[in-house]
Amino acid sequence: MLKYLVKRIFWMIPMMIGISLISFFIMHLAPGDITTTEANFNPKASQESRQKLRELYNLDKPVIVQYGLWLKRIATLDFGTSFASHQRPVFWQTKDKEGNVTLGMIQEALPITLLINVLSLLLIILIALPLGVVAALKQNQLPDRTITLFVFIGFAIPGFWLALMLMYWTGVQHNWLPISGLNSIGYERMPWLAQQIDTLKHLALPIFISAITGLAGIALFVRNGMLDVLNQDYITTARSKGLSENRVIYGHALRNALLPLVTIFGLSIPGLIGGSVIAESIFAIPGMGKLFIDAVNMRDFPVIMGILTIGALLTLLGNLLADIMYAWADPRVRRGVAQ
Amino acid sequence: MFFNRLFLAIFRARENHRPASRMDTGSQSIANEDGCIPRFFFYFSRAVFAWLSLSFCLVLSACNNANEATINIDYSQAAQPQEGGTLIDASVGEPSGLIAMTAGESAASAIASNIFNSLLKYDKKLDLTGELAQSWEVSPDKKTITFHLKPNLKWADGKALTSEDVLFTWQKVTDDNTRTPYGADYKLVIKAETPDANTFRVTYEAPYAPALDSWAGLHILPKHLLKDQDINTTAFKRNPVGSHYYKLESWKNNQHLTLTRNANATQGQARINKLITRIIPDKASQFLELSADNIDMMGLNPIQYSRVLPARKELSKNMGLYKELGNGYTYMGFNLKRKPFDDVRVRQAINYAINKQEIIDGVLLGLGEPIASPYKPGTRWSNPALKPYSYDPEKARQLLKEAGFSDSNADGILEKDGKPFSFEILTNQNKEREMSAVLIQRRLKEVGIEVNIRALEWASFLGRFIEPREFDAVILGWGLGLEPDQYGMWHSSQQAPKQFNFISYNNPKVDTLLEAGRLELNPDKRQMIYHQLAEILLEDSPIIYLYAGYGLTAVHKRVHGIDSPAPPAGIGHNTHEWYIPSQYARNEISEH
Numbered sequence: 001m002l003k004y005l006v007k008r009i010f011w012m013i014p015m016m017i018g019i020s021l022i023s024f025f026i027m028h029l030a031p032g033d034i035t036t037t038e039a040n041f042n043p044k045a046s047q048e049s050r051q052k053l054r055e056l057y058n059l060d061k062p063v064i065v066q067y068g069l070w071l072k073r074i075a076t077l078d079f080g081t082s083f084a085s086h087q088r089p090v091f092w093q094t095k096d097k098e099g100n101v102t103l104g105m106i107q108e109a110l111p112i113t114l115l116i117n118v119l120s121l122l123l124i125i126l127i128a129l130p131l132g133v134v135a136a137l138k139q140n141q142l143p144d145r146t147i148t149l150f151v152f153i154g155f156a157i158p159g160f161w162l163a164l165m166l167m168y169w170t171g172v173q174h175n176w177l178p179i180s181g182l183n184s185i186g187y188e189r190m191p192w193l194a195q196q197i198d199t200l201k202h203l204a205l206p207i208f209i210s211a212i213t214g215l216a217g218i219a220l221f222v223r224n225g226m227l228d229v230l231n232q233d234y235i236t237t238a239r240s241k242g243l244s245e246n247r248v249i250y251g252h253a254l255r256n257a258l259l260p261l262v263t264i265f266g267l268s269i270p271g272l273i274g275g276s277v278i279a280e281s282i283f284a285i286p287g288m289g290k291l292f293i294d295a296v297n298m299r300d301f302p303v304i305m306g307i308l309t310i311g312a313l314l315t316l317l318g319n320l321l322a323d324i325m326y327a328w329a330d331p332r333v334r335r336g337v338a339q
Numbered sequence: 340m341f342f343n344r345l346f347l348a349i350f351r352a353r354e355n356h357r358p359a360s361r362m363d364t365g366s367q368s369i370a371n372e373d374g375c376i377p378r379f380f381f382y383f384s385r386a387v388f389a390w391l392s393l394s395f396c397l398v399l400s401a402c403n404n405a406n407e408a409t410i411n412i413d414y415s416q417a418a419q420p421q422e423g424g425t426l427i428d429a430s431v432g433e434p435s436g437l438i439a440m441t442a443g444e445s446a447a448s449a450i451a452s453n454i455f456n457s458l459l460k461y462d463k464k465l466d467l468t469g470e471l472a473q474s475w476e477v478s479p480d481k482k483t484i485t486f487h488l489k490p491n492l493k494w495a496d497g498k499a500l501t502s503e504d505v506l507f508t509w510q511k512v513t514d515d516n517t518r519t520p521y522g523a524d525y526k527l528v529i530k531a532e533t534p535d536a537n538t539f540r541v542t543y544e545a546p547y548a549p550a551l552d553s554w555a556g557l558h559i560l561p562k563h564l565l566k567d568q569d570i571n572t573t574a575f576k577r578n579p580v581g582s583h584y585y586k587l588e589s590w591k592n593n594q595h596l597t598l599t600r601n602a603n604a605t606q607g608q609a610r611i612n613k614l615i616t617r618i619i620p621d622k623a624s625q626f627l628e629l630s631a632d633n634i635d636m637m638g639l640n641p642i643q644y645s646r647v648l649p650a651r652k653e654l655s656k657n658m659g660l661y662k663e664l665g666n667g668y669t670y671m672g673f674n675l676k677r678k679p680f681d682d683v684r685v686r687q688a689i690n691y692a693i694n695k696q697e698i699i700d701g702v703l704l705g706l707g708e709p710i711a712s713p714y715k716p717g718t719r720w721s722n723p724a725l726k727p728y729s730y731d732p733e734k735a736r737q738l739l740k741e742a743g744f745s746d747s748n749a750d751g752i753l754e755k756d757g758k759p760f761s762f763e764i765l766t767n768q769n770k771e772r773e774m775s776a777v778l779i780q781r782r783l784k785e786v787g788i789e790v791n792i793r794a795l796e797w798a799s800f801l802g803r804f805i806e807p808r809e810f811d812a813v814i815l816g817w818g819l820g821l822e823p824d825q826y827g828m829w830h831s832s833q834q835a836p837k838q839f840n841f842i843s844y845n846n847p848k849v850d851t852l853l854e855a856g857r858l859e860l861n862p863d864k865r866q867m868i869y870h871q872l873a874e875i876l877l878e879d880s881p882i883i884y885l886y887a888g889y890g891l892t893a894v895h896k897r898v899h900g901i902d903s904p905a906p907p908a909g910i911g912h913n914t915h916e917w918y919i920p921s922q923y924a925r926n927e928i929s930e931h
Contacts, residue, residue: 031802050837053518081572084435100574108592164623172631179631180624182594185427185615284619286593299798 008323012316019312020074021067024305028063033299034083035059057083070305079106079309080302084295090306105291106306110273112182113287116206117272121265123211124218131215132222133254139227147219155216160278163209167282170205178202180284206283210276221264225257232256262329266322270315414657414896414923424919425613426898428636429625433593433618436576439558440512440519450616453598453914454581455558456605458486458505458539459551461821463906463913465718467551471500471559471582471605481546481860486554488537493603494561495586500605502533507562509541511570518571524553546858548865552822584609584915593618609915610900629893630654632925636894641704644891658893663905664717665890668710669772669816671764671779672842672882677811679742679755686880687728688738692786693779694730699886702774707888712873713817713825716887717907719862720823722870725877727884735786746787753787761789762811767800772814775885779814806836808843819887823869826853829876844881897923 034057035050054060058069073080079091082105092104131151135144171179178184184198229235230253238248277289288307295303327333434447437454460470469475472486492500511517512525527550530542543550561580568575579587582605585598598614617634619625626643628634630651639648644662648655671693673680680686695709710716711725744753744760753760764779766772773794780790795804804810817828827833830853833840849872856868876882892910894901900917901910 030799032798048523052515056518088435098574100578102574102577103592164627167624167627168630172627175631179627179633180619180621181617183591185595185597185617187591188589281620282624284594284617284621284624286618290620297797 005320005324008320012313012320015316016309016312017071020071020305020309023308023312024067024070025063027301027304028066030299033057033059033301070302074309079104079306082295082300082303084298084300084303090302091310105303106288106310109286109288109291112285113274113289114272116203116210116285116287119203120207120211120214121268121272123207124214127211128215128218129222131219133226133249135219135223136226136230137249144223147223151216151219154212157212159209159213159276160282162212163205163279163282166205166209177204180282182285202283206279206285209279218261218264221261222257225260226253229253229257259326259330262325263322266318266325269318269321270311273311273314412923418899418918418920418922420610420900420916420918421920422608422610422918423612423921424610424924425615426611426636426917426919427615427617427634429617429619429628429634431618431620431622431625434596437579437587438560438570438573438576440521441517441571441576450596450598451558451579451581452583453585453614454579454583454587454601455560456582457555457557457559458488459555461555461908461912463902463908465821465907467555470555471505475551477860481858482544483540483542484550484554486539488539489605490537492582492605494563494582495580495601495603496561496564497603498561498563499536500559500561500582501536502539503536504562505539505559506531506533507566508557508560511560511565512557514570516569516571524549525557546860548857548860549822549824551860552820552824555821585614588613606915610918611898611914629658629895632657632895635898636892639891639893641706641888641891644706644893645704648893657896659896659898659901659903661892661894661901661903661905661910662706662889663892663909664708664715665888666715666820667816667818668713668887669775669814669885670882671775671812671814671885673812674808674810674842675845675881676808676843679744679760680811682742683879684738684742685744686883688735688742688786689783689788690728690880690883691731691738692735692788693728693782693883693885695727695885696730697782698775698778701778702771703886703888706891707886710884710887711877712870713819713828713876713884714823714869714873715819715907718821719866720869722873724870725873728877728880732782732786739786739788744787751784751787752789759789760787761791763791763793764812764814765793765795765800765804765810766814767797768794771888772816776814805841808836808841814885823865824853824857825872826857829853829872829881842881846875846879846881849875849879897925 033054035053051060058066061069070080079089082088082090088102089104089107091106093101093107094104095101128151131147135147138144167179170177178201182199182202183195184190184202187195187198190198235248235253238252239245243251273288274292277293279285280287280290291303292307294300295307430446430449432444432446434442434450435444436442437447437451439448439451439455442448442451456471458470458472459467459475462468469489471488471492473489475484475486477484486502486505488500488502488505494500509525509528509531512519513522513528527543527547528541529544530540532540534540541550559582561582564580565573565575577590581601582603584601584604584606586601588597588599590596595615595617598616600609600612617628619628619634622637622640622643625634625637626639626647629637639660644660648658648660671689673686675681699705699707699709708716709727710721711727712720712722714720714722739753739760742755744755746752747754747757750759764776766776773792776790776792776794780792783790805813827839829840829844829846829849831840831845831847831850834843834845852868852872852875856865856872859865859868890909894910897919898917899920900913902913903910906912
């Protein structure tokens with residue numbers, strides 16, 4: 001097992017280099033760079049100044065040389081500084097000689113996106129599990145049909161539309177929830193508990209919106225998994241042993257039905273750091289989605305590469321984690337790996 | 340459109356300093372190849388979707404508004420000008436820093452303009468007047484300008500503001516290590532000197548008329564805080580010390596910036612105590628915040644202005660609506676190196692075939708004006724004698740016939756030398772431009788010209804089509820700066836790949852006028868030069884002026900002291916005189 005793990009982790013290094021190389025080249029395939037997006041088409045910005053900027057950012061060098069420079073920096077875990085936003089560090093904070101701390105861009109955006117995604121994932125599980133089980137137990141009956149209809153409506157409804165409707169209802173018509181932003185003005189002066197409540201109130205709608213659209217997948221996955229398992233011989237055996245229906249369903253059936261979910265959650269780890277551009281724009285939440293799309297539009301290469309690299313690393317780790325969890329949960333897989 | 344965004348960021352609009360012609364790349368693309376009714380587009384735009392949703396909401400839920408108590412206040416009752424209060428507005432983008440020369444984006448210069456002064460400024464009639472400078476003189480040979488600073492100027496931290504600071508700022512903006520794209524105007528200065536603490540003198544190699552404008556666009560920075568700093572990375576950009584009405588109190592990343600009054604302000608005291616700019620990227624969300632009375636002002640789009648607000652009585656009752664001509668215009672430009680656009684008759688024919696009023700009505704819901712010169716109507720540079728091309732398809736057909744086009748195979752498309760007259764209009768992903776293109780497509784089809792439309796992402800648009808000159812025609816916008824010099828756009832020497840005369844316009848008469856305009860410092864004589872320039876451009880029709888849109892702003896009526904009707908400089912010219920009577924101020928925890 002340990003040998004397997006070491007091997008998997010070792011293989012991640014060439015994978016990461018390959019992924020970063022491809023990302024870097026694809027990024028440079030798109031026409032334009034920061035001097036195009038920042039200063040082009042402004043008659044006040046002269047040709048010479050733009051060329052000077054290109055030299056400062058090493059954009060005048062061949063792509064492969066630029067990649068080498070990037071790789072050299074990243075080897076020391078230096079993600080560089082952003083072109084577009086005034087040399088802010090891409091990943092982690094830096095301190096200048098007077099002790100002024102500049103926060104990293106990913107450092108700021110990541111916790112917010114993670115918080116929203118983790119909370120909405122928890123909400124999804126909390127709702128989807130019982131819904132899926134009920135739907136499977138009452139297959140093709142009224143509860144099943146209702147649940148299926150409900151989750152599909154949630155899936156099909158355009159998120160931004162629902163978001164605007166809810167913002168109007170809870171924010172304009174009734175003064176229940178704030179409309180947009182992450183904190184109220186005057187947040188700094190609130191006591192600790194009030195601050196937490198304030199943040200949660202701001203996050204309530206974004207979490208709800210992101211959960212409602214993700215609900216359908218998991219609920220139907222649980223339902224179908226349960227149905228599969230319920231038709232297995234060992235369930236019939238369990239029933240014929242005279243076990244109570246609760247034991248059969250929650251002790252035997254559900255445990256097996258949840259196995260594939262482990263894979264899904266492992267695979268959703270990289271998704272946890274990716275924010276939704278539309279939701280983040282509507283709710284004015286400074287998360288990863290907005291950061292990425294702004295970086296792409298501005299051709300802010302260090303930020304794009306920073307996010308892609310961290311995303312790729314998390315995807316690889318997520319895959320690894322999913323495999324490990326799967327092996328841990330399912331003895332059959334464990335045995336297969338050991339051999 | 341870029342000028343709508345400008346109006347969002349309304350304080351002390353300094354059009355000349357921000358990227359005058361940078362264009363918005365926002366808004367999603369709607370691929371459209373068929374010429375269906377243009378209004379159709381609107382129903383897909385998010386703003387309308389939001390509007391439909393809102394009205395739907397209203398119908399459903401008999402509108403029990405929670406803020407019943409505040410609704411019946413009559414905010415418009417006269418009150419004495421007074422100090423205090425907080426004004427909250429919204430910006431779609433966050434500034435990357437508050438040193439405008441290195442930040443570049445409009446969000447940055449809008450906020451920085453409340454914090455920093457320039458030597459000169461534009462007054463409400465858009466004439467140049469002194470800001471830090473009390474007066475200025477131009478030497479008889481027109482090469483030297485001497486600025487006399489007002490006495491006893493102070494930075495917000497109490498240190499004296501002197502000509503040393505001005506010199507320092509000039510050194511920074513022309514320094515090769517400063518990452519600014521805006522150094523070109525200042526690099527023409529061959530000698531800058533400070534004879535005494537209140538005098539700053541610059542000498543140019545040759546007379547340069549746009550120089551004064553450039554000094555109205557350079558925020559003066561404090562030498563004592565920046566002299567040992569790297570201006571590109573200094574923490575000062577997020578913690579600035581300026582000399583204008585306001586200073587930065589707090590900056591919560593990506594959420595809001597709070598400015599508070601500067602006790603040492605060089606231009607006297609503003610009345611409103613605090614300005615808060617909230618960063619809300621989505622205009623529909625901004626509108627909801629406005630509806631819930633969480634922000635006091637925002638820039639509206641035409642639909643919000645003419646449909647949504649009027650339909651919502653309880654909201655519009657409390658809103659002052661302001662309409663003023665924006666700072667840019669939209670045009671269709673030709674690649675003059677390609678046939679048949681090298682023929683002036685063809686360009687004129689297309690100009691006659693396009694119905695501009697129809698575009699203004701359909702795309703801007705009537706909230707725009709046709710223009711006949713590349714200058715803002717109503718300013719001195721705009722030639723009032725010129726009239727836009729009328730909509731006259733008969734004349735267009737006539738001109739096309741003279742140019743040798745005829746429909747020889749009766750397929751509805753004109754041909755010349757056996758080749759059908761068909762071309763492609765390129766534009767970036769900007770809904771107003773895409774919709775204009777569709778209307779143009781239909782009108783040109785009526786005179787026998789086949790048009791295809793392609794909308795592209797901004798950087799690809801520039802990199803793959805504009806720079807290599809791989810296009811037939813484009814729909815784009817230019818800024819209507821306050822400085823009339825448009826050398827870069829029209830002079831025949833400015834055609835290199837990344838220069839701005841990308842349509843390859845080459846007219847010796849225009850070249851002469853542009854050169855003369857740069858040397859002429861007398862405003863009345865300059866005016867004649869640019870009036871003549873506009874006349875030739877209109878006749879020659881290298882681009883077709885489509886429209887100049889209005890900037891539309893809603894400001895809550897609790898804010899008093901706004902000039903109405905808006906003067907040429909816009910309502911933002913006197914924000915320091917705006918005030919909020921204390922009985923109308925919202926209850927705020929942030930007041931203490």
